[in-house]
Amino acid sequence: MSLRLSTVILPYRRWHEGTRAAWTRAEELGFHTGYTYDHLSWRSFRDGPWFGAVPTLTAAAAVTDRMRLGTLVTSPNFRHPVTLAKELITLDDISGGRVTLGIGAGGTGFDATALGQEPWTPRERADRFAEFVPLLDRLLSEDSVSYEGDFYAAHEARNIPGCVQRPRLPFAVAATGPRGLRLAARHGQAWVTTGDPRLFESGTPEQSVQAIRGQAEKLADACAELGRDVTELDKILLTGFTPDRSRPLESLNAFVDFAGRHAELGFTEIVIHWPIPDSDFAADEKVFERIAMEAPAQLR
Numbered sequence: 001m002s003l004r005l006s007t008v009i010l011p012y013r014r015w016h017e018g019t020r021a022a023w024t025r026a027e028e029l030g031f032h033t034g035y036t037y038d039h040l041s042w043r044s045f046r047d048g049p050w051f052g053a054v055p056t057l058t059a060a061a062a063v064t065d066r067m068r069l070g071t072l073v074t075s076p077n078f079r080h081p082v083t084l085a086k087e088l089i090t091l092d093d094i095s096g097g098r099v100t101l102g103i104g105a106g107g108t109g110f111d112a113t114a115l116g117q118e119p120w121t122p123r124e125r126a127d128r129f130a131e132f133v134p135l136l137d138r139l140l141s142e143d144s145v146s147y148e149g150d151f152y153a154a155h156e157a158r159n160i161p162g163c164v165q166r167p168r169l170p171f172a173v174a175a176t177g178p179r180g181l182r183l184a185a186r187h188g189q190a191w192v193t194t195g196d197p198r199l200f201e202s203g204t205p206e207q208s209v210q211a212i213r214g215q216a217e218k219l220a221d222a223c224a225e226l227g228r229d230v231t232e233l234d235k236i237l238l239t240g241f242t243p244d245r246s247r248p249l250e251s252l253n254a255f256v257d258f259a260g261r262h263a264e265l266g267f268t269e270i271v272i273h274w275p276i277p278d279s280d281f282a283a284d285e286k287v288f289e290r291i292a293m294e295a296p297a298q299l300r
Helices: 019-028 053-063 081-094 122-141 178-187 205-225 252-263 285-298
Strands: 004-008 033-036 068-074 099-103 144-148 153-158 171-174 190-193 234-238 269-273
Touching (some): 004 285, 019 033, 033 269, 053 068, 053 081, 068 171, 081 099, 081 122, 081 153, 099 122, 122 144, 122 153, 122 171, 171 178, 178 205, 190 205, 205 234, 205 252, 252 269
Parallel strands (some): 004 269, 033 068, 068 099, 099 171, 234 269
Antiparallel strands (some): 144 153
């Protein structure tokens, strides 16, 4: 399988002030999937414009025809499975079955406290995620669901007619710990990683590759425990959070080298951030477009 190239377009601009143009251009450039972050606000963008993921993807569905659309990633921090399922089924319908749900346990950022709650501990996030994913799986696959859990409940929740994609839209599960990897192995059609965050500040690219190799091996072990072939899962790397930082986008050759090293680890999809001036995701737009148009052919 050739390595797919996708992009993530952050929702930091008004739709008619650059965001619509980015989504249509992404499809013209041939990206496999256009993702966006599903946050209420995020890091350095907190005090500036930031728009919702599902409405943004709905608008993107209306101005694209072929490119898949998705979140990287949705989390339980401010989502409930019942309401999320209804929005996803609607988005899948509007897009003609082009939606992938990137989903993770969430973190300690602004989303964790925006609803007035105390931030959950890592254990609490893992506990909630372990309940959130199977329930969402059912809600997207069954016409009527009733459930009573420790954190979430559903009472005769109706989701007719269900997803265009059958039995439901695919999950891309972001995980590095054992419980999350087991969820990816059981419920995922893809696995997502950003690498090892402990290496971001002072690690080397070589150490990062080794750490990601270890994550992939643990995913394979989790699949083996369930009797599942790990090759059934796509493996997605969201770039920008490894020690390489933005260097892979400095030239076509630099990106091909970076992507090739990760393709050797079994990755099937590399995601690069749409350039944002004066940010951690700043990049030369001409180089970015050249990578989009020429790199996939070199990575087959």
